[in-house]
Amino acid sequence: MNAEKIFNNLNQIKLSIDEHQREIEKLDQEIGDGDHIFNIQRGIKESLDLKDKLIGQDPDQVLKEIGMKVMTTVGGSSGALFATLLINMSKKYNSELTNQKNIASMFTEGVEAMKKRGKADLGEKTMLDVFIPVSIELQKLSDHEDVKYIAKKIKEVAKNGMLSTEDLIATKGRASYLGERSKGHIDPGARSSQLAIEAICNTIIKT
Ligand SMILES: [Mg+2]
Secondary structure, eight states, rough: OOOHHHHHHHHHHHHHHHHHHHHHHHHHHHHOOHHHHHHHHHHHHHTTTTHHTTSSOHHHHHHHHHHHHHHOOOHHHHHHHHHHHHHHHHHTTTTTSSSSHHHHHHHHHHHHHHHHHOOOOSSSTTHHHHHHHHHHHHTTTTTOSSSHHHHHHHHHHHHHHHHGGGOOOOOOGGGGGGGGGGSSOOOOHHHHOOOOOOOHHHHHOOO
């Protein structure tokens, strides 16, 4: 893990989010207020703009600075939640650990902080329906040596988590005003989170 790899991943995330822009926008128009795609594209741009400043710095510093940038520039609940994830991931960085163990412990810390910040848990039709299963799977696989295998499994778990939101009734955020009618729609935050995780996994699988 280093600054360059973080920004490379961010670039891959940008490509995938841009490619699925219309789809995410539509999902959010169905059960939200339609600003989610704007918020995440803004967050990605603001983060990528930090590249020259942060290149060469330690990964924890990079994640923290990106998190703080997202916190102060991105609107909507997703901005605060993504920022919480990144800032708390940075706290657990330990260069002594294998990448697998490091990512698993960082990600778990970040996701726990998101749960507290969002006062949400599994099954509430949010991005946590992607992040929680992924953090559990990362823990389970942290002793595994084949990173490509881990990436393939994580990609699968993230996709299943995203798909699971379709049948759920939203109890958090704007979509919760719809009650039963939120059923039958995939959560836009879960979709964008899954696309981001998939982009990172694909980068690992390809290298
Ligand atoms: Mg919104």
